[in-house]
Structure formats: structure tokens, C-alpha cells
Amino acid sequence: MEWTTLQHLDLRHVGRGVRPLQPHAASFHPHQALVAVAVGTYIVEFDALTGSKISALDIGAPVVRMSYSPTSGHTVIAILQDCTIRSCDFDLEQTCVLHSPEKKTEQISSDTEVHMALTPLQPVVFFGFPKRMSVTVVGTVEGGRAPTKIKTDLKKPVVNLACHPRLPVLYVAYAEGLIRAYNIHTYAVHYTLQLDNTIKLNGAGAFAFHPTLEWIFVGDRRGTLLVWDVSTERPSMIGIKQVGSHPITSVAWLPMLRLLVTLSKDGNLHVWETRVTVNPNGPPTQANFFEPAAIEAIDIPRILSQQGGETVYPLPRIKALEFHPKSNLAALVFANVTVADNTKNKARYSREGRKQLFAVLQSARGSSASVLKEKLSALGSSGVLADHQLQAQLQEHYLKG
Numbered sequence: 260m261e262w263t264t265l266q267h268l269d270l271r272h273v274g275r276g277v278r279p280l281q282p283h284a285a286s287f288h289p290h291q292a293l294v295a296v297a298v299g300t301y302i303v304e305f306d307a308l309t310g311s312k313i314s315a316l317d318i319g320a321p322v323v324r325m326s327y328s329p330t331s332g333h334t335v336i337a338i339l340q341d342c343t344i345r346s347c348d349f350d351l352e353q354t355c356v357l358h359s360p361e362k363k364t365e366q367i368s369s370d371t372e373v374h375m376a377l378t379p380l381q382p383v384v385f386f387g388f389p390k391r392m393s394v395t396v397v398g399t400v401e402g403g404r405a406p407t408k409i410k411t412d413l414k415k416p417v418v419n420l421a422c423h424p425r426l427p428v429l430y431v432a433y434a435e436g437l438i439r440a441y442n443i444h445t446y447a448v449h450y451t452l453q454l455d456n457t458i459k460l461n462g463a464g465a466f467a468f469h470p471t472l473e474w475i476f477v478g479d480r481r482g483t484l485l486v487w488d489v490s491t492e493r494p495s496m497i498g499i500k501q502v503g504s505h506p507i508t509s510v511a512w513l514p515m516l517r518l519l520v521t522l523s524k525d526g527n528l529h530v531w532e533t534r535v536t537v538n539p540n541g542p543p544t545q546a547n548f549f550e551p552a553a554i555e556a557i558d559i560p561r562i563l564s565q566q567g568g569e570t571v572y573p574l575p576r577i578k579a580l581e582f583h584p585k586s587n588l589a590a591l592v593f594a595n596v597t598v599a600d601n602t603k604n605k606a607r608y609s610r611e612g613r614k615q616l617f618a619v620l621q622s623a624r625g626s627s628a629s630v631l632k633e634k635l636s637a638l639g640s641s642g643v644l645a646d647h648q649l650q651a652q653l654q655e656h657y658l659k660g
Contacts, residue, residue, distance in 0.1 A: 260516060260518075260530075260552075260554040260555075261554070261555050262555070262557045262558070262562060263562075263565060264562050264563075264565035264566045264568065265307070265308070265310075265566070265588070266305075266307070266308075266309070266310030266566065267310070267566055267567070267568045268282075268294070268296060268303075268305050268310055269310070269312070270282055270296065270298045270303065273298050273299060273301050273303055273315060280298050280299045281298070281593070281594075281595040282296045282297060282298040282592055283297055283298065283321065283322065283369045283578075283592065283595075284296070284297040284322045284323075284324065284325050284369075284579065284592065285297070285579065285581045285590040285592050286325050286326045286327050286335065286581060287307070287327070287581055287582070287583040287584065287588065287590065288327050288333070288583075289327055289329050289379075289584055289585075290585065292306065292307045292308045292583070292586060292588065293305070293306065293307060293313070293333070294307045294581075294583075294588075294590055295325065295327065295335050295349075296590075297321065297322035297325055297337070299321060300317055300318060300319055300320055300321055301315050301316065301317050301318070302315070302316050302318055302322065302325065302335055302337065302347050303315040303316075304333065304349050307583070307588050307590075313349070314349050314352060316347050316349065316352065316353075316354055318337065318339065318345055318347060318354050319339070319341075319354075320339040320340045320341045320343070321339065321340045321369055322337045322338070322339060322340075322369070323337075323338050323339060323340055323367055323368075323369055323371055323373050324337065324338045324373050324374075324375045325337035325338070326375065326377055328346070328377060328382070328399050329377055329378070329379035330377075330379060330381070330382045330399065331348070331382070331399065331400070332350055333348065333349035333350045334346055334347065334348045334349070334350075334399070335347045335349070336357070336375070336377060336384050336399055338373050338375055338386060340366060340367055340368065340369065341360075341365075341366060342359075342360035342365045342366070342367060342388070343356055343358065343359050343360065344356070344357045344358040344384065344386065344397065345357060346399055346400070346401070355401045357384070357397050357398065357399065357401075357403075358386075358395070358397045358406050367388070367389075371389060372389055372418075373386065373387070373388055373389065374386060374387040374388075374417065374418070374419050374420040375420065376420035376421050376422045376429065376430075377399070377422060378422035378423075378427070378429070378443055379424065379425075380427050380443065381443060382398055382399045382400050382403055382404075383396050383397065383398055383399060383403070383404055383443075384396070384397060384398075384399050385409075385420050385422065385429055386420070387417045387420060389416075390416050391416065391417060392411065392413075392414055392415065392416055392417060393408050393409060393410055393411060393417070394408075394409045394411060394417060394420065394429075394431060395407065395408050395409065396409060409441075409446055411431060411439070411441075412439075412448065413433055413437070413439065415433040415434050415435065415437070416433065416434045417431055417432070417433060418432050418433060418434055418461075418462035418463060418464075418480070419431075419432035419462065419463040419464065419465070419466065420432070421463075421466035421468075422443070423468065424468050424470075427442060427443045427444060428440050428441070428442065428443065428449060429441045429442075429443045429446075430466065430475070432462055432463035432466075432477075433462060434461070434462045435460065435461070435462065436453070436454065436459070436460025436461060436462055436463075436479065437451065437452070437453050438451065438452040438453070438463060438477070439451050439452075440452070440489070450489070450492070450493070450494055452475075452477075452487050452489075452494055452496075454485075454496065458483075458499070459481065460479045460480075460481055460483060461479055461480035461481045461506070462479065462480050463477045463478065463479060463480070464478050464479060464480045464506045464507045464508050464524075465477070465478040465507055465508055465509050465510040465521075466478075466510065467510040467511050467512045467519070468512065469512055470512065470514045470584075472488075472490070473488060473489045473490035474486055474487070474488060474489075474497075475487045475489055476510050476512065476519060477510070478502075478506075478507025478508070478509070478510040478521055479506070479507060480506040480507070481504075481506070482501060482502050482503045482504050482505055482506060482507060482523065483499065483500070483501055483502070483507075484498075484499070484500045484501075484502050484507060484510070484521055484531070484549060485498065485499050485500075486498040486499075486533075486548060486549075497548060498533070498547075498548025498549055499548070500531070500547070500548070500549040502521055502523060502529055503523055503525075503527065505523040505524045505525040505527070506523065506524045507521050507522070507523055507524075508522055508523065508524050508579075509521065509522035509579065509580045509581075510522075511580070511581075511582040513582060513587070514584070514585065515585075515586070515587055516587070517532070517533075518530050518531065518532055518552050518554075519531040519532075519533065519549070520580070520582065522577060522579075522580045525576070526576035526577040526578070526594075528556075528557050528577060528580065529551065530551070530552040530554055531549045531550065531551060531552055532549075532550050532551075532552045533548060533549065533550075534547065534548060534549075534550055559574050559575070559577075560574060562591070575593035575594055576593065576594040577591055577592070577593060577594075578592050578593055578594040579591075579592040580592070619634045619635060620656070622634070631656065
């Protein structure tokens with residue numbers, strides 16, 4: 260498997276601003292090859308395969324969280340910076356307010372951790388705001404279910420929400436790592452996912468579900484990746500892995516490749532395969548559930564420069580990662596880099612890169628190709644040159660002898 264750029268979505272002309280804005284959220288359609296992108300106060304829908312813009316809606320405020328509705332055709336449910344929740348129907352090219360905040364002056368930023376969950380079994384959206392101990396449910400169609408505040412049975416801050424893709428279950432993640440499963444109709448507790456006191460957790464930063472097995476993947480804010488088997492009345496944890504020290508912000512199961520992808524807050528991306536085959540004839544052996552998948556690491560300069568794109572300096576951090584649930588499609592959203600900083604840093608990095616490359620080539624004169632390759636690889640690991648640029652330089656000097 261390799262990461263290759265399919266399209267650069269053109270968002271330069273969205274809105275009326277002089278300077279192009281950085282997109283800050285994206286969501287794939289659950290069945291079709293469509294992707295919705297939030298930039299400024301607009302949500303723009305694209306054909307993910309061709310990159311063609313289909314429609315754009317001005318919703319009045321920037322998006323904080325959004326997702327396609329699993330019960331409607333081309334409708335996106337979004338939580339905005341003014342704390343309203345809107346339904347954006349691309350077929351009708353109109354939006355409607357599903358919920359307004361009690362305080363009209365309340366504002367949140369695009370980096371605020373608000374929580375939202377949609378279920379394919381009901382036209383409703385569950386949501387929660389930071390440091391609140393309750394969850395609210397509201398209908399996703401105009402004139403639908405009125406807003407109702409669900410009083411959870413735990414007096415702990417809610418840190419994330421998720422709905423099971425096939426069952427009527429709402430998962431509410433609380434601070435300190437405890438997760439409760441509630442019935443979406445009665446809000447009765449089904450079961451609790453909790454570890455013993457020897458393993459400390461901060462709370463779920465991301466959820467993912469296996470498409471056929473009753474496995475729930477949880478990325479914790481302490482950098483721990485866990486998987487629970489909930490197929491029985493007493494759910495059990497069947498895998499745990501420490502990914503790093505940074506919070507895990509995104510977890511996604513790739514059904515066609517049968518791999519799991521995690522994204523940490525520092526922008527590091529990891530791909531995992533799951534080991535579940537056990538030899539019934541042999542003695543029981545301790546095996547890790549999560550194993551690093553044997554695929555290439557994502558090369559951001561190469562991804563940005565493919566398909567006529569242009570890389571930026573310093574290399575941007577991956578802010579969000581969205582995967583299509585049924586296709587090998589992913590959308591990368593990068594942290595904001597201003598145009599002025601990009602121009603200035605690009606010139607500085609280009610000069611620095613040429614200086615370092617010249618020094619390496621001078622020091623490797625008369626050396627073998629393997630020594631030159633090693634020196635160039637070390638230069639690439641410093642982040643000055645991208646892998647594909649290093650390969651081109653190596654090939655050029657190899658041809659020159």
C-alpha cells in the first residue's frame with residue numbers, strides 16, 4: 260500500500276475574501292464518492308474522484324464539527340462557532356437551524372472539542388459541549404424531534420460521543436477513561452467499558468467500529484489504543500497498545516485493506532494490522548493484538564506536490580484525517596499556514612536545503628554509491644528534502660558517475 264494524491268480540492272475562490280482560507284473540516288458521504296469540506300463560512304461538496312465542485316452553501320459561521328447524515332441523501336449536520344446546529348441540504352441548496360444555544364453570545368473556536376454522534380437508525384443527532392456533564396439530542400429534519408437534554412447517570416465531564424453503526428447504542432465517553440453504552444430509545448445503561456486501576460486513561464479522543472465484527476476501537480487522550488469485543492453480555496478488552504505520548508484524535512478502520520489508522524494530535528499517523536489468528540493445536544502464546552502494518556510512511560511533501568500541487572514550508576501538520584467508509588479514499592486537512600509565512604519559509608528552506616545538499620555532495624566525493632545514499636537519506640530524515648527529491652538527486656549523480 261502507498262499513499263498517493265488523487266485530487267487537490269480547489270478552495271481558493273470560496274467566499275469573497277482576498278486571501279484564500281484554509282479548510283478546517285471534511286466529511287465523506289457514507290455511500291457515494293462525495294466529500295464535503297468546510298472553509299470559512301461555507302460548506303462545499305465535491306466529487307472525490309474528479310475533484311469537481313458540485314455545490315456550495317454559505318451557512319453564516321465557520322464549522323467546528325460536521326458529518327453527513329446517515330438517514331438523508333445529501334445532508335450535512337454541522338455544529339458552528341456560534342454554537343448553533345444546522346442541517347445543510349445540498350439537494351435543496353438550503354440550510355435550517357436545528358438547535359440554538361441558550362446564550363446567544365456564546366462562541367467556540369474551530370479547535371474547541373465539541374462532540375457529535377449520528378445514528379442510521381433515527382433522524383437525530385446527539386451532541387455535547389466541552390466540560391458539560393450532559394448530552395443533548397435533537398432531530399436532524401426540520402420540524403423533527405425537539406431538543407432534549409439527557410441527564411447521564413455519572414457526574415463526570417463528557418469527553419466524546421459515538422453511535423454504533425448497526426445497533427441502537429450510544430457510547431458516552433467520560434473523563435478518566437470510562438465509557439458507558441446507553442440504549443438510544445430509553446437511555447438505559449447496557450454495559451460499561453472500563454479498565455482496572457493499574458492502567459490510567461484520560462478519556463476517549465476517537466472511536467471506530469469494525470464493519471462486521473462487534474469490535475470497538477478507542478483512541479485515548481493519553482496516547483493509548485484499545486479494542487473491545489462487545490459481542491457478549493460482558494464486553495472484554497482484547498487489545499491495547501501505547502501509540503505515543505500525544506492524544507489520539509482520529510481512529511478509522513479501512514474495510515478494504517483490513518487495517519486500522521490512528522492520528523495523534525502532533526500530526527503523526529500510524530497504520531496497524533490486527534493479529535487474531537491463534538493456532539488451536541499449539542500452546543497458548545502471548546501475542547500483540549496491534550502490529551505495525553508493513554506499508555510506507557506518509558510523505559507529506561510528496562503528497563502535496565503530486566497531481567500538480569506544490570509543497571509548503573515548514574511542512575504542515577495533519578490536523579484531521581477522514582476516511583470513506585467503503586472506498587480507499589482519505590481526506591487530509593492540514594493545520595493553518597499563512598501565505599506570508601509560507602513564502603518566507605520556502606525561500607529559507609530552499610537556501611538551507613541547497614547548502615546542506617552541497618556540503619553532503621562535497622564530503623561524499625570519491626565515496627561509493629552506498630555511502631552517498633546513506634548521507635542523502637540522513638539529509639532527508641532532517642526534513643530539508645522530501646524522499647522523492649532525494650531519489651531524483653541520487654539518480655542524477657549516479658548517472659554522472
